[in-house]
Amino acid sequence: MRLLGCTLTLGLAFLRTAHAQLGTQYVDPDNGITFYGLTDPVHNVTYGYVFPPLDSGATEFIGEIVAPIDTEWSGVSPAGVMIEALLLVAWVNGDEVVSSARWATDYIQPLAMVGPILTDLPSTKVNSTHWKWVYRCENCTTWSGGGLDTTSFGAPAWAFSSIPVDDPSDPESDFQEHTDFGFYGLDFSSAHASASDYANWAAGGTGSSGTFTSTTTTTTATSTTSATSSATPTVTATAYDYIIVGAGPGGIIAADRLSEAGKNVLLLERGGPSTWETGGRYAPDWADGQPLTKFDVPGLFETLFTDSNPFWWCKDVNTFAGCLVGGGTSVNGALYWYPADSDFSTEQGWPSSWVNHAPYTAKLIDRIPSTDHPSTDGLRYLEQTENVTAMLLGYQGYRQVTINDDPDSKDHIYGYSAYSFIGGQRGGPVATYLQSANTRPNFTFKQWVYVLNVVRDGAQITGVATNDTSLGPDGVVPLTPNGRVVLAAGSFGSPRVLFRSGIGPEDMIEVVQAAGLELPDEEDWIDLPVGYNVSDNPSINLVFTHPSVDAYDNWATVWSDPREADANQYLANRSGVLAQASPRVNFWRALCGSDGNTRWMQGTVRPGAASVDTVYPYNASQMFTITAYLSTGLTSRGRIGIDVALTARALVNPWFVDEIDRETLLQGLEEIVSTVPLVNGLTMITPDNTTTMEDYVADYSVASLGSNHWVGSNAIGAVVDENTLVFGTNNLFIVDASIVPALPVGNPQGVVMSMAEQAVSRILALAGGP
Numbered sequence: 001m002r003l004l005g006c007t008l009t010l011g012l013a014f015l016r017t018a019h020a021q022l023g024t025q026y027v028d029p030d031n032g033i034t035f036y037g038l039t040d041p042v043h044n045v046t047y048g049y050v051f052p053p054l055d056s057g058a059t060e061f062i063g064e065i066v067a068p069i070d071t072e073w074s075g076v077s078p079a080g081v082m083i084e085a086l087l088l089v090a091w092v093n094g095d096e097v098v099s100s101a102r103w104a105t106d107y108i109q110p111l112a113m114v115g116p117i118l119t120d121l122p123s124t125k126v127n128s129t130h131w132k133w134v135y136r137c138e139n140c141t142t143w144s145g146g147g148l149d150t151t152s153f154g155a156p157a158w159a160f161s162s163i164p165v166d167d168p169s170d171p172e173s174d175f176q177e178h179t180d181f182g183f184y185g186l187d188f189s190s191a192h193a194s195a196s197d198y199a200n201w202a203a204g205g206t207g208s209s210g211t212f213t214s215t216t217t218t219t220t221a222t223s224t225t226s227a228t229s230s231a232t233p234t235v236t237a238t239a240y241d242y243i244i245v246g247a248g249p250g251g252i253i254a255a256d257r258l259s260e261a262g263k264n265v266l267l268l269e270r271g272g273p274s275t276w277e278t279g280g281r282y283a284p285d286w287a288d289g290q291p292l293t294k295f296d297v298p299g300l301f302e303t304l305f306t307d308s309n310p311f312w313w314c315k316d317v318n319t320f321a322g323c324l325v326g327g328g329t330s331v332n333g334a335l336y337w338y339p340a341d342s343d344f345s346t347e348q349g350w351p352s353s354w355v356n357h358a359p360y361t362a363k364l365i366d367r368i369p370s371t372d373h374p375s376t377d378g379l380r381y382l383e384q385t386e387n388v389t390a391m392l393l394g395y396q397g398y399r400q401v402t403i404n405d406d407p408d409s410k411d412h413i414y415g416y417s418a419y420s421f422i423g424g425q426r427g428g429p430v431a432t433y434l435q436s437a438n439t440r441p442n443f444t445f446k447q448w449v450y451v452l453n454v455v456r457d458g459a460q461i462t463g464v465a466t467n468d469t470s471l472g473p474d475g476v477v478p479l480t481p482n483g484r485v486v487l488a489a490g491s492f493g494s495p496r497v498l499f500r501s502g503i504g505p506e507d508m509i510e511v512v513q514a515a516g517l518e519l520p521d522e523e524d525w526i527d528l529p530v531g532y533n534v535s536d537n538p539s540i541n542l543v544f545t546h547p548s549v550d551a552y553d554n555w556a557t558v559w560s561d562p563r564e565a566d567a568n569q570y571l572a573n574r575s576g577v578l579a580q581a582s583p584r585v586n587f588w589r590a591l592c593g594s595d596g597n598t599r600w601m602q603g604t605v606r607p608g609a610a611s612v613d614t615v616y617p618y619n620a621s622q623m624f625t626i627t628a629y630l631s632t633g634l635t636s637r638g639r640i641g642i643d644v645a646l647t648a649r650a651l652v653n654p655w656f657v658d659e660i661d662r663e664t665l666l667q668g669l670e671e672i673v674s675t676v677p678l679v680n681g682l683t684m685i686t687p688d689n690t691t692t693m694e695d696y697v698a699d700y701s702v703a704s705l706g707s708n709h710w711v712g713s714n715a716i717g718a719v720v721d722e723n724t725l726v727f728g729t730n731n732l733f734i735v736d737a738s739i740v741p742a743l744p745v746g747n748p749q750g751v752v753m754s755m756a757e758q759a760v761s762r763i764l765a766l767a768g769g770p
């Protein structure tokens, strides 16, 4: 029983909001192969994969493991699971790399696997500092009972050991349990090479022909100038007053208010059902017979990041974005803060006409009230981290408040986490605004419809082009004569629709052009800073143990094997531990940067931890995490755009671009831990006492810094005017997080939804509409 202990750790939630490590594209200089993977920052082992074209139907890939020479053995699980899935391991024997495919039926020694055909490629080598295994793995993406989905986002795993295998000369040698392992996020859908590059590499060739494959994009050419094309004359299109693109919080609130005002509204969503109420049926076995799904049960939040088939993430956005009914609000942690006045201030970039957000925030609260005790019995569960945090911060002069009772108070305060859950289930806009919209005959909702671009004649938008030819000729849905389009496709999705409509910086529109997609004539391109000036909270995790804390099995069992009493209580009464997502406490502190600007820091505390890095033993049953985010006042900005495959991504990462942001968050982290010695039994295990906080922050993986709180890619004042109308157009509006000019003080959904209430009331008031 060599691999015991993995039961807990293999289910770790590695890919959550604040601390996901994401694989990226890199070119190995030894062989010129473009791989997709990562270098684990602790052991410096590089793991990479590249696949043949998606449409080739091939079941193979090329991979590599590049390890410092003292790595005794290393292995990978491309599918991110240990049991009944392809495992590959390698080590060094003399000056040769020895490797094999393995298969485990339990958390025990994996044995040789029959099926895969492994071929070492010529760049495999051992030198004085490293060993490197570059291999072709044929018959490797499907296996008995499963396989690797290379069309979507996944969480591959790596394993590392500093203990030699029993017999290095024997590829089937036994070995002891890995001494460390981890997961990272990888967008397998973009990890595909062109057929010619792949064939060249697989045959031992090097370098790349430089050609690209567009694996994730619909390349259907659509007319961008005519809404009345007669290519498919049998389809007749229905015209709408308002066409809304995207059923996230912005789009849903806009759709509800516009249909309430009597407009004929069409809401288009590229994804499908989420919660039970919307037709979703993806649920754990233990909830059989109840109207519940993964998206309904708050306690299943962490499992969104460890599922082997995460169909809800957008496959053509290279960060976490929800592509299903509700958008981010169906997959987020549901932390919900009523906006502070500072969130809508002119200092944040809002026009002065926007600062009185109170009436709109009130409308929002009327529909979605927050709760800091989501369990329906009004009790709080799993509260040990609250006690410990109260002691830790109490010594620093913090006071306890009910956070949403006084949204403007965000310095030296902590309180119970507040949520948009309702009745012990996911609430948010899907359970409220979307339901009222659904009752109206003049509201039409279509799922699984992907909007490619808006159709325009100069400044006048005449409709939207979709991938669904049943909605109109060539898939174009027209507007009524004074009709309007509202983009609500999110911080990554709305910029992409704009680029594809000839709106944005020239370099991005040229990417669309190079992909061979139709665009308006060049003189009709509208030059706007779409994608610039984006921000997202940089966030850093600290991991602790305390003897009072129940780490709740690190949330690893809630899907397949929850604590029975908790599951029964939840099923019977929507109460107990599972009626809440993982966070338990939040806190805020105003910090002063060396440039004299105030920057706020938010803390989120939860039982469990995503990854631990310590040289000391620790008790995983007692661990908890404090995530510290830098928010309002931070000065770093990045840029969002599209690549040649039209995947939306950060072209410039927005975290710690300004060194003062890093310094200031470091100052906040040092302060948080300053009173650890005063709390009996409290131990910080990551970073541990062999690493200074300064080094910890300096070495923190860039891929783990993000928080999925992107704002600003279509900032008000830069891309849209104070009525959220896109500059240079007559009737194109944007109502989503992309118009929010700077980060709010807390997690953004409250601000996004208050913004949507205000935006839609301005759109309705604006003359010239339907």
Ligand SMILES: Cc1cc2nc3c(=O)[nH]c(=O)nc-3n(C[C@H](O)[C@H](O)[C@H](O)COP(=O)(O)OP(=O)(O)OC[C@H]3O[C@@H](n4cnc5c(N)ncnc54)[C@H](O)[C@@H]3O)c2cc1C
Residues within 6 Å of the ligand: 016, 017, 245, 246, 247, 248, 249, 250, 251, 268, 269, 270, 271, 320, 321, 322, 323, 324, 325, 326, 327, 328, 329, 331, 332, 333, 334, 335, 336, 337, 449, 450, 451, 452, 488, 489, 490, 491, 493, 494, 497, 708, 709, 710, 735, 736, 737, 738, 746, 747, 748, 749, 750, 752
């Ligand atoms: C993992 C995660 C955790 C988070 N946790 C929190 C939290 O705890 N608290 C908090 O306040 N915030 C949280 N957030 C952030 C919050 O959810 C987002 O800020 C919010 O959802 C943004 O809303 P939006 O309307 O701008 O866009 P989105 O929610 O992204 O919705 C956009 C919608 O448009 C659809 N779409 C996109 N492109 C097209 C197209 N071309 N055609 C048709 N449809 C399209 C998408 O499928 C999606 O449904 C989290 C986000 C993520 C991803």
Ligand SMILES: *[C@@H]1O[C@H](CO)[C@@H](O)[C@H](O)[C@H]1NC(C)=O
Residues within 6 Å of the ligand: 041, 042, 043, 044, 068
């Ligand atoms: C990993 O690389 C970093 C930076 O090159 C170095 O500081 C560190 O010591 C290396 N760690 C190991 C285990 O080799």
Ligand SMILES: *[C@@H]1O[C@H](CO)[C@@H](O)[C@H](O)[C@H]1NC(C)=O
Residues within 6 Å of the ligand: 114, 115, 116, 139, 142, 143, 144
């Ligand atoms: C492919 O692998 C499977 C096991 O995963 C095996 O059953 C099958 O025989 C293999 N096919 C070939 C052609 O080797």
Ligand SMILES: *[C@@H]1O[C@H](CO)[C@@H](O)[C@H](O)[C@H]1NC(C)=O
Residues within 6 Å of the ligand: 030, 066, 127, 128, 129, 130, 132
């Ligand atoms: C050994 O190979 C690795 C991987 O290719 C390379 O990074 C390293 O520089 C090489 N070391 C020496 C001493 O050549």
Ligand SMILES: *[C@@H]1O[C@H](CO)[C@@H](O)[C@H](O)[C@H]1NC(C)=O
Residues within 6 Å of the ligand: 259, 260, 261, 262, 263, 264, 440, 441, 442
């Ligand atoms: C839309 O619905 C509202 C409320 O149900 C109704 O008052 C209005 O007349 C309808 N408008 C159209 C155009 O159907």
Ligand SMILES: *[C@@H]1O[C@H](CO)[C@@H](O)[C@H](O)[C@H]1NC(C)=O
Residues within 6 Å of the ligand: 383, 384, 387, 548
């Ligand atoms: C939290 O602290 C209070 C006293 O402040 C104590 O009564 C309670 O039992 C503690 N709860 C836990 C879970 O430690």
Ligand SMILES: *[C@@H]1O[C@H](CO)[C@@H](O)[C@H](O)[C@H]1NC(C)=O
Residues within 6 Å of the ligand: 270, 271, 448, 449, 450, 467, 468, 469
């Ligand atoms: C349109 O795109 C969506 C999202 O990618 C997809 O689910 C749907 O099947 C597509 N529809 C058609 C008709 O191709």
Ligand SMILES: *[C@@H]1O[C@H](CO)[C@@H](O)[C@H](O)[C@H]1NC(C)=O
Residues within 6 Å of the ligand: 349, 529, 532, 533, 718
């Ligand atoms: C980005 O924001 C800064 C400060 O808010 C502003 O001065 C600048 O003009 C903006 N740039 C773009 C391209 O919008």
Ligand SMILES: *[C@@H]1O[C@H](CO)[C@@H](O)[C@H](O)[C@H]1NC(C)=O
Residues within 6 Å of the ligand: 568, 569, 572, 573
């Ligand atoms: C559900 O709530 C009722 C009423 O409070 C209680 O009697 C019952 O024991 C609860 N059921 C479970 C399984 O917790």
Ligand SMILES: *[C@@H]1O[C@H](CO)[C@@H](O)[C@H](O)[C@H]1NC(C)=O
Residues within 6 Å of the ligand: 547, 549, 619, 620, 621, 622
């Ligand atoms: C680890 O913590 C759990 C929960 O507090 C406790 O039951 C267990 O005895 C601890 N294990 C060790 C080895 O201390």
Ligand SMILES: *[C@@H]1O[C@H](CO)[C@@H](O)[C@H](O)[C@H]1NC(C)=O
Residues within 6 Å of the ligand: 616, 683, 689, 690
């Ligand atoms: C560092 O932490 C470990 C484990 O908590 C402890 O045993 C050790 O004494 C500490 N060392 C110092 C110098 O504080």
